[in-house]
Amino acid sequence: MMQPLIDPHSFDELQATAGADFVAELVDTFAEEAPRLLAELRSAQAAGAAERFRRAAHSLKSNGNTFGATRLATMARTLELGGLPADAAALHTLAPEIDATLAALRTLARP
């Protein structure tokens, strides 16, 4: 069975702790940061910069976990722990996953 995009329990808890308005802003911040992290992953992969690649994947994983975006976090974790991939194919599925996650987060944050 496929993992849900966002774990509703984690997201609810985040809203309860930090406030729904703040979480909506935080989602906006993530929407600005995520493409930057993706670009960093691509450029690090192209440059063969393993440490930069690992760090960007680590950041993405960490943010995914914060929002309860378990599927995205799992993908990012695989990249973080997997070492520098030989080609950019490993990143192909990541871009649509980020888009889908952001769309789902926006809906949850501002219903």
Add this chain to the structure above:
Amino acid sequence: MSATTPPVDAGAFGRFEVLTAERRLLVDGQPVALGSRAFDLLAALVARRDRVVPKDELIEVVWPGLVVEENNLQVQISALRKILGAQAIATVPGRGYQFTLAALPPTTAVVAPRLPAGATPRPSRLLVADDNKVNRLLLCRSLELMGHEVASADNGRTTLDQLRSERFDLLLLDLEMPEVDGFSVLEQRAADPTLRDVPVIVTSSLEGAAPVARCIELGADDYLHKPVNPVLLKARVGSSLERKHLRDRERELLARLAPGLPNGTPPAAARRVEATLLLARLRDIDTLAVSQPAQDTLELLSHWSTLMLDAVEGHGGVICQMTGDGLTALFEATPWAAVQSALEMMELLAMFNAERAASGKPAVAQGIGIASGDVLTGPAGTPRRMAQACVGAAVQRAARLEALATERAVSLLLDDTSHAAVAGRVATRSLAPAVLPGSAAVVPVHALKAG
């Protein structure tokens, strides 16, 4: 921690209301800042108010599973008594403590002073270091909601800069950061005696036990995995801050016994430096001392010294001398640091007076003199009692300016050199020139525009 506090009914006791579920204490309907251990202790005493509760039992409830010194309990008891009034918690020698308020009729229950809004304990200052913006914002937000003042840094280098230039009570440190990472921050902190006093909680999503072990070896207090669980965050932050405040109290006591040796650092060898001297003194303490019980005077001096020590060290000053009702501090950085320290002293005194007014005590006044120049500083005394010696015309000028401030009924006077260095940063006015030590003719002196 809250999970181990036995359930109690929320109760009202005279002017006080204990809201167990919300973990809050209200005084006259207003929430009062209370540490998490203090709250646990209060809840435990309220729940067992039908009997005397042994100290061991209270320690087990408030610090479950931890071995703690009895004085930790006494500190918390004393914090509660400050808010509730001394009679609210009775000490039964050899047996323990008992919460007594329920037995008193509400109208006469409590004569304890109510803390005015401005005199509640100062919020703790926390620094959040994380290069990831989402994490940083969220952590800052969570800590602000707990009532702390929070600043942030987005890499290790600025973290160290901020720690060196401002006073913080706690650092929350991410490990993965560009330029200087969290491990390097811990290493540099461990090597720098001025930074070692700031406790560190590491927050990271690095996996495995190795990073945890390395952080603890490098002197971190605690380690929290991200995403940080809000309940754990609150508990760990509360516990670190309490330990920090206890250590601060110890350090203040030490500083009073052995002035000039903050943080237990060995004094530097004698040297000649360009520095700014600040001399602050409580006014009319002799008059006050004959009109009130000796214990009150000692308490007043102790509170005042503690506050002023904070204001000195918070701006990088070193205490050269403490005399109970006065202190001399040396600022090697800039005259501006000394002036900022003086401004904070004045602010703290206003808060202190508000607190005194609330308990029906008279306000106290202080005078401050600031002078800059060449001074000789270094360790002096015997091994049993060391002091930071400070000799030079600037020292005498600062002392004379403090006395002159009293004569001219202003709170702060600056010499010309200090004034020139801070011009434009604070509004001042020039007073009639005066003869100061080290100058043959009269020289200008400057006061603050407001007071």
